[in-house]
Amino acid sequence: MSVAQIIQDAWNKQAKWLVLLRPLSWLYKTGFVLNKSLFKSGLKHTYTAPVPVMVIGNITVGGSGKTPLLIQLVKYLQLQNIRAGVISRGYGGKGPFPAMVTLDSVPNTVGDEPCLIVQSTGVPMAVGPSRQASIELLLSQYELDLIISDDGLQHWALNRQLEWIVLDKNRGLGNQRLLPEGYLREPVQRLERSTVIEHAQNPQTNLHMHLQVGKPYLLNPAFDAEEIFDAKQDFYAVVGIGFPQRFYETLKSLSVQRFQCHEFPDHYDYEIDDIQFEDANPIITTEKDAVKLLPLLKQHPEFNRDIWVVPVEAILSDECYTLLNQQLKQLGLHKD
Structure with missing residues (x-):
């Protein structure tokens, strides 16, 4: 078993020995805060796309249901005649980047989740470590109304107008510690500044989703x-x-x-x-x-x-679509 798998198993079990990693978590937090402050102060360059950007991400490492949610949102936008495109890091793909994702693309080149997204929706999609390069590649080939970033919540180099965070209540937040003591990428307080979609079978909020098994x-x-x-x-x-x-x-x-x-x-x-x-x-x-x-x-x-x-399909509450329509209208994108 690899070190990554051992730590993943310890996170899921909230093993007590994880406290030994706390100094590394302090180091992670220091680097995280410093990097974010450099972007906010303008010392690091941020990119603003010529069309609105919506980021769908999470504050945890590992699966949260983000990809099924994104697929469902893309299908909904297509029905609303809103021209959406998707970008992603293309994790697991070897490039070269930036790269367009097509029905003929393979995971070794562009990543597994991008292949799944395009096979499920046919959406225009580009991948690569530079979100700016991916957006520019997309816009050079398509006229789009909205860019959806698959993950990238912590990618401060990309300005965004909307943020949806998927919170998997089935898994929870573990010990609520930052990496690597826990599986949080950001402090819990981050949830207060974005739209949070609760992923749960027995939700406690109006904005929620669950996965329906096919x-x-x-x-x-x-x-x-x-x-x-x-x-x-x-x-x-x-x-x-x-x-x-x-x-x-x-x-x-x-x-x-x-x-x-x-x-x-x-x-x-x-x-x-x-x-x-x-x-x-x-x-x-x-x-x-x-x-x-x-x-x-x-x-x-x-x-x-x-x-x-x-197969699984994300089923969103009616309130999710109501909020989305309100947010799109604020961006001048909602088409009656």
Whole structure:
């Protein structure tokens, strides 16, 4: 098990030994505050795009439901005839950057989440470490009304007009400590200055979302006939996301009880040996992992094990859409 996985497991369990990392958390906070102050004072350059920018992010490390939320918002904006484009860091991709993301893009080049976003929505999207370069690339090819930044909440070099923070109440804030003692990227007080979307099955606020689980489908169907998903099978749960426990709960909601967990780091670059097992039991995984496994299967046509994919869709409260429409109207973007 890697150091990153050990710390991730300790965060989830709120292990007491994490207090030993407090000096590093103090160092992280010092650097964080200094960097932010340099941007606010103008000593570091900030970029203002020619169209409004909306950042969707979180203050925690690991999965919060941010990507399904972004996908749902993009679909809603498309229905409203608002021309949206998306930018992302493209984490896990090797570039060259900036790069446009297309239906033919692969995770090794542009990252796994960008591939999933474009495959789900067809939205114009560019990725790269420089958000400014990504925006300029997008605008050189498309006329857009709004830029949505996938993550980048702490990227102070990019000015933004809207911020939505996803707060996963199922996971919580852990020990509420900054990295690396805890999994907070910013102090909890940051939630007071942005729109917070509560991700929970039993929400306590009006602005909330939950993930609705869809029907599992085969990533590598062997026949043209429809395959039948049998929840009573033994599965290998292969997952490389920030908070794998959420996926295990999703499996239980599908009445999948017998599965062996095989966890990998977030944005993991799979190899074919990672999904080879001694018996013929099927694999079950997330859509985010599936976009990385599919190119691997194309490279290894001899692989014949079933891989089931569990899709999820973000369901937002009506109040989320009401607020979004108000915010868009303030930016002159709401189209009646």
